[in-house]
Amino acid sequence: MRLTTKGRYAVTAMLDLALNQGKGAVTLQDIALKQEISLSYLEQLFAKLRGNGLVKGTRGPGGGYRLAQSAEAISVAAIITAVDEKADMTRCGGEANCQDGKKCLTHELWTDLSLEIYKFLDGITLFNLVNRPEVREVAERQEIEQQSHSSGLQSIVVESDQLTGTTNRY
Amino acid sequence: MRLTTKGRYAVTAMLDLALNQGKGAVTLQDIALKQEISLSYLEQLFAKLRGNGLVKGTRGPGGGYRLAQSAEAISVAAIITAVDEKADMTRCGGEANCQDGKKCLTHELWTDLSLEIYKFLDGITLFNLVNRPEVREVAERQEIEQQSHSSGLQSIVVESDQLTGTTNRY
């Protein structure tokens, strides 16, 4: 169980999905703007999440992503595992071959810790997170910011599109 | 609290020190051979450990490092913190300024987890580790391997020294 911003991005994006479950599919464009993550990077993360059966995407206008399982069934640990696919930690990476094929001095310590972290993150589901008051608070703030953002931005993009011929993907 | 092989190296080395507390100072050369860590990298790690008051070094022949505090007083968390000096995790790195100066969606989740990990590692001291049977087992194996190693290696190094004019530092 590795911990990196990659996993954090994935959890944040999945939480965004869970929060907007009622409103149909959510586009990555949306998430990219709200959570300030590069769109293409999100695409790469969602390819893995989809491969692991955590989300399903629908193409075309009105399309986007939605959870493939209920929010109760998706744990934070599952999300991180899906995205990180055990880029194992050089030595002590699971097997006990850290020291010439044998266990290194601190082998048990790290496996114990890994288990501890896993248990913690496996005990927290998207459903749990959605119902946390702090999360709801931040989510509402983002909702408002996004509206003022997109209403202003959309027209700018359309105009500059005609002038420069380029569309910015972020 | 970041988790990387860097911290693992540091804990392993410190544990080696704790295990050999009775026999006076331990040289980094020794640790490098036994734990298979590059000597110069160890030097860098020990510079930080020394700076954080966890070890003290004595120079010259017969010198080396020993613990600056009792094994009971040194927690694994303290070692990792000393060596990692909070290369903070891009966003959500302690302060709540992950989203335009405000908290991001999953801020609490990561701070909770960090605290959990810290508590776990802070509850384990070098003294605890030294007394674990698996650790003692591995330590004994290393003791034997080192003896056959050094008695064989020392003469080889001396001989090849005179022939090639080079000394390998590892």
Place this chain on the structure above:
DNA sequence: ATTTAACCAACTATAACACTTGGTTTTTTC
């Protein structure tokens, strides 16, 4: 037909880690 959005592949930049090189200084030992 056009637009929207998922889907896909290959490339680039950056940063941290792990390690190397080549020293100096201090202390012990002969």
Place this chain on the structure above:
DNA sequence: GAAAAAACCAAGTGTTATAGTTGGTTAAAT
């Protein structure tokens, strides 16, 4: 007092994963 052993120090290099970019193709709705 010379030589050796060790800590101490600074500046580099190689590698790897992350994070992001570029430039597409396909599927579905208006």
